[in-house]
Amino acid sequence: MMNNKFMQAALEQARVGMNEGGIPIGSVLVHNGKIIGEGRNRRIQEGSVIKHGEMDALENAGRQPASIYRESILYTTLSPCPMCTGAILLYGIKKVIIGENVNYLGAEKTLLENGVEINVLQNEDCINLMRTFIENNPTLWNEDIGE
């Protein structure tokens, strides 16, 4: 059961990615209760090595003043990797809601050390979607996390 509408929107992005043949990770950037950017991993679809879900959401939000980032919340279906963590720190996003960190634990420690508030939902839909993908595509998954 998913009762958070923004995590639901991130999960929907992940599912769109899966249906495109991509890696099913999705994110949305929310400012004042409104989605200003949504994104999904584009490694397969665009051959991109920098468009993880979080990065794609930031990119699609476009150029924003620092004040907007600082009031925004990032929702993402999976624990953010070091690159996405770095982007969160660069732009001063102060709160990140994470679907799950069972299948992959990113740089959450770095987020916490830098004062970013995180909330890990351990959402079953997020967990199951990613688990199935990794089981079926271990090589592709390793590529996405630099392993």
Added chain:
Amino acid sequence: MMNNKFMQAALEQARVGMNEGGIPIGSVLVHNGKIIGEGRNRRIQEGSVIKHGEMDALENAGRQPASIYRESILYTTLSPCPMCTGAILLYGIKKVIIGENVNYLGAEKTLLENGVEINVLQNEDCINLMRTFIENNPTLWNEDIGE
């Protein structure tokens, strides 16, 4: 005087960016003595908030196996910000040659803490190019570093 041909190539990317009206930061990814990706900051040209010079070089290198990244050296005209630092860590790049950190000191400490070798050249051409840009475009520069 620039006697490092790869830093020269990164600087050339920065100059191309400047001539496009962009933020003059350039990077190249080098594997076995050969440039496999070159890039420059694309904030102005593409409205991109994720394509810093280093990210654009990684993107243009395309999908690479982990082994290639680990044998590669990243050359960049300016000290890498937290986002680019995160990307370097994600992909396990072990060595970064930095043109200068006089105008901006990025997350070099994070690189060092994670075992990445860095070499800061304090190259006068890199310093002067960036100094002039920042003096003439302080607001744009602040946007690029999330301030």
